[in-house]
Amino acid sequence: MNAAMANRALDDMDAVMWPLIPGGRIPIEPLARAIQGSPTLNHFNLTNSQVGIINTGSIQKIDTAITQTQGSDxxxxxxxxxALTAVVLAAHELTADEQAKMVELIEALSQQVIEGRKPAVISALMKSLKDGLIGVSAAVPLVQKLWEALQALGS
Incomplete structure (x- = not known):
């Protein structure tokens, strides 16, 4: 609805401007389809029970970051x-709230890998992940492996 209103405002401004040079408009149909449709994930398979627990937007951002790392350093x-995200999503040792927090941390870390690579931020995120996943036996070696890979990358 906001996009439609913004387009209308642009139409109104174009109507009073001379010479008429129409500007770009926000594509409303693709936005509506994206909002209504379920997320397309290339690296994860979510069940209906998990969708209520986690923020699918976070999973989408992680999924996108994984895709962006392909073919890069x-x-x-x-x-x-x-692998770590899949373990967190399947972890029965974590409460729903803890799972959501760990997914948010992984999302932030994946964004750092793609965009920022700020060592202090990555270190803080890794410490929080390590502390939050200490009771998930399948996640502990993955967290260690991730930390080593990040250090080798120069983060």
Whole structure:
């Protein structure tokens, strides 16, 4: 609705301007389809029970980051992040709230790998992940492997 209103405002401004040079408009149909449709994930398979627990937007961002690491110096890190996220989503040792927090931390870490690579931020995120996943036996070696890969990358 906001996009439609913005387009209308642009139409109104174009109507009073001379010479008429129409500007770009926000594509409303693709936005509506994206909002209504379920997320397309290339690296994860979510069940209906998990969708209520986690923020699918976070999973989409992680999924996108994994795709962006392919063919780059961080491809190995993307694979580890994919495995770690899958373990977190399947972890019965974590409450729903803890799972959501861990997914948010992985999302932030994956964004750092793609965009920022700020060592202090990555260190803080890794410490929080390590502390939050200490009771998940399948995640502990993945967290260690991820930390080593990040250090080798120069983060």
């Amino acid at each position: 961080a491809e190995g890190i993307g694979k580890i992040i994919q």
